[in-house]
Amino acid sequence: MKNRLKLRLINPNSPLTTITLPDVIKRMTMGRKALFMPVNLAICAAVTPSDYQVEIIDECVHDTPHVPRNDVEVVGIGAMTTQAKRAYQLADEYRRLGVKVIMGGIHPSALPDEALEHCDAVCIGDAEGTWPHALNDLASDQPLKPKYNWRDYPSAPIATPRKDLLNPRDYLVFNPIQTTRGCPHDCTFCTTPAIFGRKFRQRSIEDIVTEMKEAQERGSNFFIFSDDNFAGNHRWALELCQALIPLKIKWASQCDILISNNEKLLAAMRASGCQGLILGLESPNPDTLTEARKRYIDAKSYLRRIKVIQKHRISLWGSFIFGFDNDNWQSCQAAVKFAHRANLVMSCYPILTPYPGTALYEEYQKQGRILTQDWDKYNGATVVFQPKQMSVDQLRHAQMAAFCDFYQPRSAFSRLKIVPFKKNSWLANLAIYRGLVYYYQKKRRPLPSFKDFKNNSLGIPLTK
Numbered sequence: 439m440k441n442r443l444k445l446r447l448i449n450p451n452s453p454l455t456t457i458t459l460p461d462v463i464k465r466m467t468m469g470r471k472a473l474f475m476p477v478n479l480a481i482c483a484a485v486t487p488s489d490y491q492v493e494i495i496d497e498c499v500h501d502t503p504h505v506p507r508n509d510v511e512v513v514g515i516g517a518m519t520t521q522a523k524r525a526y527q528l529a530d531e532y533r534r535l536g537v538k539v540i541m542g543g544i545h546p547s548a549l550p551d552e553a554l555e556h557c558d559a560v561c562i563g564d565a566e567g568t569w570p571h572a573l574n575d576l577a578s579d580q581p582l583k584p585k586y587n588w589r590d591y592p593s594a595p596i597a598t599p600r601k602d603l604l605n606p607r608d609y610l611v612f613n614p615i616q617t618t619r620g621c622p623h624d625c626t627f628c629t630t631p632a633i634f635g636r637k638f639r640q641r642s643i644e645d646i647v648t649e650m651k652e653a654q655e656r657g658s659n660f661f662i663f664s665d666d667n668f669a670g671n672h673r674w675a676l677e678l679c680q681a682l683i684p685l686k687i688k689w690a691s692q693c694d695i696l697i698s699n700n701e702k703l704l705a706a707m708r709a710s711g712c713q714g715l716i717l718g719l720e721s722p723n724p725d726t727l728t729e730a731r732k733r734y735i736d737a738k739s740y741l742r743r744i745k746v747i748q749k750h751r752i753s754l755w756g757s758f759i760f761g762f763d764n765d766n767w768q769s770c771q772a773a774v775k776f777a778h779r780a781n782l783v784m785s786c787y788p789i790l791t792p793y794p795g796t797a798l799y800e801e802y803q804k805q806g807r808i809l810t811q812d813w814d815k816y817n818g819a820t821v822v823f824q825p826k827q828m829s830v831d832q833l834r835h836a837q838m839a840a841f842c843d844f845y846q847p848r849s850a851f852s853r854l855k856i857v858p859f860k861k862n863s864w865l866a867n868l869a870i871y872r873g874l875v876y877y878y879q880k881k882r883r884p885l886p887s888f889k890d891f892k893n894n895s896l897g898i899p900l901t902k
């Protein structure tokens with residue numbers, strides 16, 4: 439038999455310190471080394487042709503940085519934007535050693551020409567449709583094409599990840615399951631429609647159930663569906679939920695709020711073990727949703743819709759984005775008040791980030807409002823563009839004031855109540871609040887508050 443080519447897949451270090459509230463997240467990972475296992479690379483491994491012997495290096499779970507070695511023929515590196523800088527360093531070092539480097543993932547797909555300054559080829563979009571073609575060219579001594587664009591190849595089904603190449607003990611979430619790809623909506627700030635298209639694609643239900651049953655045999659009963667919009671197709675989601683009921687599992691995911699239109703689906707979701715959903719609400723202000731091109735929904739209906747979902751005993755997490763042109767500190771505070779009123783069990787407040795590939799990025803670039811292209815800073819906790827109604831420091835201050843306000847024990851008490859006792863939500867709320875207190879104690883600063891804007895809105899040295 440022909441010698442198999444050696445392939446190394448690398449997940450570049452994306453330090454947890456680049457995620458919003460780093461200390462909090464570290465404290466919440468209970469000794470695990472990373473939050474999520476790299477599904478992208480496990481999928482690349484699954485669709486790697488058999489001429490290759492494959493290994494995965496996840497730098498996020500190693501104590502020291504990966505040292506490139508020329509003991510493989512080809513390296514595949516994936517990157518979302520916050521990983522791009524490190525991904526390029528690794529690619530440059532491997533190329534210096536004479537190893538072929540192919541990059542893929544969200545950031546290289548958005549900026550393939552930038553990536554090609556560091557690698558031999560870029561796979562744009564889904565690996566399922568591109569990666570085997572690139573590797574086959576290499577194995578048959580054909581020159582690599584610079585770009586393998588998924589739109590140029592027949593579409594391939596969403597693959598089942600090869601989890602056997604990773605250590606479950608390294609991850610807080612070892613069983614993220616992606617059931618769908620793409621999103622039918624077109625919000626200006628979101629990479630999903632920009633990179634993966636508006637055509638909503640679903641994975642085979644049989645494959646999903648098989649993957650989950652295998653995980654159950656290894657002792658897992660709680661699953662995260664790492665979709666952008668679990669219920670982008672209601673009919674399909676209903677079918678999936680019905681197939682999940684016999685498994686007696688628990689699960690959580692994220693989806694759009696239009697799910698509230700379909701109580702039959704909500705009932706099936708709960709019956710199949712749905713515990714919670716993350717909703718991308720962005721803002722309770724209708725004008726802000728118009729600005730974000732989130733046209734499919736009127737923010738005035740949010741509260742009513744949230745109550746419909748909660749009636750089915752599904753807990754809700756809200757995600758609100760701060761920094762739209764419509765936003766000032768008062769509207770940020772209004773978002774937190776809304777989150778209280780809606781009894782959301784958890785809520786997050788990322789800073790608006792113009793990710794490459796999105797309409798927002800194009801617009802801000804044209805307007806000269808992009809302040810940095812240091813991709814490490816594109817983490818939702820750093821202001822990388824010039825906001826309209828706030829200064830950079832004020833926007834960051836509003837974000838941290840929002841976290842402190844929402845997670846303070848008084849707010850947790852009013853949202854979560856004692857009966858019925860939502861143990862996990864209580865633990866998460868208290869852990870985040872403790873993390874915030876610890877973070878600001880270390881900085882010897884008071885917890886940020888919206889009152890700071892009222893007391894001295896001009897020129898105050900706001901907490902970073």
Ligand code: B12
Nearest residue numbers: 452474478514515516518519520542543561564565793818
């Ligand atoms: C789970 C998740 C997380 C998890 C884990 C992330 C991880 N890498 O595992 C956590 C919670 C840590 C997280 C954090 C963040 N996330 Co996140 N996350 C997701 C989510 C929901 C699923 C990721 C996933 O597993 N996808 C499934 C895999 C299979 O898809 P994929 O990675 O795109 O891979 C496919 C292709 O891209 C390609 N591919 C990928 N890699 C490679 C490599 C090679 C060699 C090849 C050939 C192909 C290839 O093939 C794969 C299979 O088809 C996505 C949404 C999404 N649709 O992906 C957002 C998403 C990746 N996150 C996003 C963001 C913004 C963040 C945060 C900045 C949010 C914040 N404000 O804190 C942080 C940054 C964290 C950090 N430290 O850098 C954005 C990324 C935007 C961007 N341009 O980078 C996304 C796309 C959400 C969105 N709609 O905008 N996230």
Ligand code: SF4
Nearest residue numbers: 621623624625628666
């Ligand atoms: S609904 Fe969510 S996933 Fe879909 S485009 Fe908007 S932000 Fe992205």
